[in-house]
Amino acid sequence: MRSRIFLVTLTGCIFILLCAFFMTSSGMQKINGIHLDTLSGRLYQEDTNIMLKTMKAMDVSKLESISLPSSWGEIMLVDNQSLRIKASTIPGHKGIYMYKIRELLDQAGPILKAISQGKPSIARTRSYMVAVVPSGDAATLVGLKPKTWEKALLLAQKNYLGKVKRNAEHATVITLVVGGILAFIFSLFAALSATRSIKRMISCLDALSKGDLDSPYPVPRTLEERILASSMERIKASLSIALEKLGVR
Numbered sequence: 001m002r003s004r005i006f007l008v009t010l011t012g013c014i015f016i017l018l019c020a021f022f023m024t025s026s027g028m029q030k031i032n033g034i035h036l037d038t039l040s041g042r043l044y045q046e047d048t049n050i051m052l053k054t055m056k057a058m059d060v061s062k063l064e065s066i067s068l069p070s071s072w073g074e075i076m077l078v079d080n081q082s083l084r085i086k087a088s089t090i091p092g093h094k095g096i097y098m099y100k101i102r103e104l105l106d107q108a109g110p111i112l113k114a115i116s117q118g119k120p121s122i123a124r125t126r127s128y129m130v131a132v133v134p135s136g137d138a139a140t141l142v143g144l145k146p147k148t149w150e151k152a153l154l155l156a157q158k159n160y161l162g163k164v165k166r167n168a169e170h171a172t173v174i175t176l177v178v179g180g181i182l183a184f185i186f187s188l189f190a191a192l193s194a195t196r197s198i199k200r201m202i203s204c205l206d207a208l209s210k211g212d213l214d215s216p217y218p219v220p221r222t223l224e225e226r227i228l229a230s231s232m233e234r235i236k237a238s239l240s241i242a243l244e245k246l247g248v249r
Contacts, residue, residue, distance in 0.1 A: 017179045043153075047071055048122055048129040048145045055133040055141045056120060063087045063141075064094070073128065073144035080115060080138045098142070115140045201228060 051072055058066070060077050064087050068075065076088040076098070083098045093101065099108050110123040114132040123130040131143035 014180070014183060017176060017183065020175070020179075043150045044129060044145070044147060047150070048131055048143075051075075051143045051145055052120060052122060052131040052133065055131055055143050058133075058141065060087065060135055060139075060141065063089060064091065071145070071149040073146045075141060075143045077135060078115070078140050078142050080140055083112075086139060111142065115142070201225070204232060 055075060058075070063075065063077055066075070066089055068089050074088060074090050074093070076090075076093060077086045078084070078098050079086055085093050085096055085098055088094050098104065098111075104111065104125075110125050111130050111132070114121045114123040114130060117132075118134055120131075120133045123132065127147060129145040129147070131141075131145065133141040133143075135141045
């Protein structure tokens with residue numbers, strides 16, 4: 001009896017732990033299903049579109065005093081013929097030729113093509129998204145949007161999600177271990193408590209079978225024990241009345 005109660009209780013506790021484990025695993029699968037790489041291109045394109053709209057409304061006379069967002073590289077005013085930089089958000093680039101900027105040495109083709117079109121547009125190079133806006137007076141605003149900012153942002157998010165995943169895995173293992181120990185203790189306690197109640201009832205019935213009508217019934221703790229105690233008291237009362245009628249007591 002004790003073993004059966006122990007096994008039933010332990011099985012129930014383990015089932016609850018397994019349900020919690022599978023729920024946690026399902027959450028972990030959702031985290032694994034997050035693909036941040038697909039967001040990189042969208043963020044990159046959207047930020048470039050914002051740069052293009054900003055450049056359309058920009059006052060070029062204040063270009064050198066403008067503070068750019070950290071995700072933008074540089075905005076420069078370039079002469080269409082000589083490609084000389086007339087103004088830039090990077091003071092050191094003013095007065096030099098655009099093709100002398102080291103970062104643009106092998107990426108000038110798409111930029112020159114966009115400038116020659118004479119209309120707002122976006123060009124792609126290996127390292128940049130380039131926003132181009134005609135500015136009048138044979139000049140063009142050229143905005144450089146590097147890809148590194150989005151990559152760094154997504155890398156930080158990947159590292160954060162990886163940390164969350166590792167912490168969740170550690171917490172799951174600890175929960176299973178601690179939960180298993182507690183389930184074992186609880187099951188053992190439940191089995192001992194149940195058998196202790198049964199032993200008390202058996203002891204009282206044994207005394208009654210031997211004619212001991214004065215043996216007190218243990219204080220009932222559960223509803224079932226209270227019902228049984230009430231039945232035992234009625235049996236004792238009935239036996240006492242019967243014995244008195246027989247003159248035994």
